[in-house]
Amino acid sequence: SSNESAAGIAHVYRGTFVHATYHTAVEILEDGLLGVDTEGKIAFIGSGKEVDRLSQKWGFEAFAVTQLGQHEFFMPGMVDTHIHASQYSYAGTALDMPLLQWLNMYTFPVEACYKDLEFARNVYTHIVKRTLRNGTTTACYFATIHTDASLLLGQIANDFGQRALVGKVINSYPLVRPVVTPRFAPSCSATLLGHLGEIAQNNDLHIQSHISETKEEVNLVKELFPDYDSYTDVYHRHNLLTDKTVMAHGCHLTDGELKLFRETGASIAHCPNSNISLCSGMLDVRRVLNHKVKLGLGTDVAGGYSPSMLDAVRRTLDTSKALTIQDTQYHTLTFEEVFRLATLGGSQALSLDENTGNFEVGKDFDALRVNTDAAGGPIDLINHGEGPKVYVAGKRVVPFVERP
């Protein structure tokens, strides 16, 4: 292939690889052999039994291959498609109110603190380290309205080796991109939405916001934007629904609205912990997938109390099972499908799957090396588990170990 003459091989790993493909929810390669080039991209994937042939072909020494232990495997880094970095300071508290009251009582006063850069540095450093330790190699962050603090979040993510979309900012680091971030329709005028749509279109930028999280919010949008067909129409008519758009929640979207998502290529960030914690609703993920709308998972800290994507996986299954309790005919999500949503699905939802999401030749080696036999128990990262080793673009990054 044309790759052969490109960059040389920097690392070769032999062992079990688990990932989702475009056709299969979970594919397990036992005794696989994966080569990473000097640019951090996956150069080849083959069988460990072919190590001699592949070492000749790719020019690496067979003894330099890193052999994974019996209890280890590689999986793609997880993608948090919706997380408020600025709300990490009160994660796990203040969940006693519905959304609109919760925003006024807790969220807005806390977010005002980010005019203080040292406050921002402290919280942003902790959230980046913590999510990396929990296996999030890509995060789509809401910051605050403060430009300096938002720039700082981008810098911190890049320094620790995490891929990030950060709103609001325009900055450039190898791993970080800006995302146009109207908070949600109720906090924006039509004029502002129009300008943001224009900025996104003119600069080919990602877009993120919230949509149809609670029924009260949907009714409020109806009052504030009476001339629009739906909540989705408010964003759509301002060019804010594109294939680089991710909208959080969407619990109460109609079939017609989901159709607009499908047509525009916009995606949904499913945030099950938050949806239950704030009593917002239960998103019917199966229905969204049947509409062929892209969907990823989000923690939605601090509406969701956990910054862990493993928690988002568990809550996604819980909500799907709760829907099954209500309707025994419901087509419950499988854990394999949810694994896919946490990895490749999230990467697709953020339009980043050209480079990440699974182990395909030419993509960045963005991976977790998981040891199910690590001190502290299996991969339950919440219980002092040893966290996975994290690789972004082939480079080992060091997730900080802090108290849970």
Ligand code: GUN
């Ligand atoms: N809708 C608008 N802002 C927010 C927020 O900060 N969190 C959640 N969960 N929903 C929102």
Ligand code: FE
């Ligand atoms: Fe949110």
